Amino acid sequence: MSIPNSGAVVGLIGLPGSIPFLLSQVTIKVLDNEGHLVQETVSNKQGLYFLHQIPAGSYTLLFEHENYLPVSKSVTIPPLSIQSINVELQPRTSLVTGVVTWEITNQPITDVTILIRNGIIPISRLTTDQNGKFEVQLPVGDYNVDCYKPGYFRQSAEVSLVENEITEIDIQMQAAxxxxxxxxxxxxxxxxxxxxxxxxxxxxxxxxxxxxxxxxxxxxxxxxxxxxxxxxxxxxxxxxxxxxxxxxxxxxxxxxxxxxxxxxxxxxxxxxxxxxxx
Missing domain, CATH: 2.60.40.10 (Immunoglobulins)
Structure with missing residues (x-):
């Protein structure tokens, strides 16, 4: 059943400065002036959301995802119109630190390439320092940490990051x-x-x-x-x-x-x- 004089809101949700790196599974809520829920939806795989059949008026749009900080936007919806609102979400972050060593002597290994990925998507690339250490700030979530250096077998580890916590991982590599x-x-x-x-x-x-x-x-x-x-x-x-x-x-x-x-x-x-x- 259609609502007379209603409007709609459409937009894309992504990371800061990263569009078209867009975010799916973001919950979008339409709240009235008293904070009551009017309507909600979830962004699709392309980061697109669409809300329609919203009575004309002023509202607050609330964008929520467990791995990102919530964002709210004010919107006025005239009758029979479509408003476009794109949103960038800031990740909830966590600090990852680690040391890469040789498994036989426990000596630190310098210049190891550290590739951090989420599934098959590369997230960050860095190298160990003279003490075999590395450090990086990442959005919360689950990651694979791959270590590469000529003369050594590749070594991988899995890590789950929680907001505002320091996660330490020590990785030992086997010489080739x-x-x-x-x-x-x-x-x-x-x-x-x-x-x-x-x-x-x-x-x-x-x-x-x-x-x-x-x-x-x-x-x-x-x-x-x-x-x-x-x-x-x-x-x-x-x-x-x-x-x-x-x-x-x-x-x-x-x-x-x-x-x-x-x-x-x-x-x-x-x-x-x-x-x-x-």
């Missing part, structure tokens, strides 16, 4: 590791096709010291797992030397470089050994 893998082959006198060479001793050297050794299997495969990375290197690279030995074959050495750009660094080094001269 390296993998060296390859196949050792040789060429026989009667064939140009490389054949796998088993039982080749493969040594891994750092600073001219043997840090690991293995032997190739029946298909010439060798592998080194969980290699330590030098996370203090200036170029995000750890360098080793691979040394290949087998009786009757020439000894060969090759440089091995493992980068720290990903959580696990893999280097593939296939080698062809030549037989010793008769």
């Amino acid at each position: 590791s390296g993998i060296a893998i390859g196949v050792v082959t040789y060429k026989s006198e009667n064939s140009t096709i490389p054949k796998p060479l088993e039982n080749v001793e493969v040594q891994l050297l750092a600073d001219e010291q043997i840090v690991a050794s293995t032997r190739t299997n029946t298909i010439g495969l060798y592998i080194f797992n969980d290699l330590e990375l030098d996370l203090n290197s200036n170029n995000n690279t750890t360098e080793y030397i691979l040394k290949f030995n087998k009786d009757g074959y020439q000894t060969k050495t090759y440089p091995l470089k493992l980068t720290h750009l990903f959580s696990t660094s893999v280097s593939i080094q296939n080698i062809n050994l030549e037989k010793n001269a008769p």
Whole structure:
């Protein structure tokens, strides 16, 4: 049933200066001069609200959401008219502080990228200081905190923020590791096709010291797992030397470089050994 000489109010609700980052599920109430509820609605996914069939007169619009400070607006609705009122809501905020450390030594990790998101929506990005600390003021709500740094596995945490409270989260990161893998082959006198060479001793050297050794299997495969990375290197690279030995074959050495750009660094080094001269 329509109300004679009624009007309507329409508008968008968003964050300060952030339209079109608009807010859904905001309750909008129409109150008369005595504070009585005349009508109410909820903003949709696009932050849009629409109130109609409001008797002509003066009212107060009250905008409410549990994560934002309430806002009230005065409005006069003439007969047979539509008033447009857009509103910005200020978030209720909470302080988040934290420290990022290496899980083995508990030493703070500097320059860790901290990405704070609400679901898939990025909210804030910052980095840890020289003490591994970070601090940010955020609207109340639930967030995921993702930590990234070359040479470490990504680490995530969940946090729920309450208004006017300080939330502390301590995050430990696991250092990345390296993998060296390859196949050792040789060429026989009667064939140009490389054949796998088993039982080749493969040594891994750092600073001219043997840090690991293995032997190739029946298909010439060798592998080194969980290699330590030098996370203090200036170029995000750890360098080793691979040394290949087998009786009757020439000894060969090759440089091995493992980068720290990903959580696990893999280097593939296939080698062809030549037989010793008769």
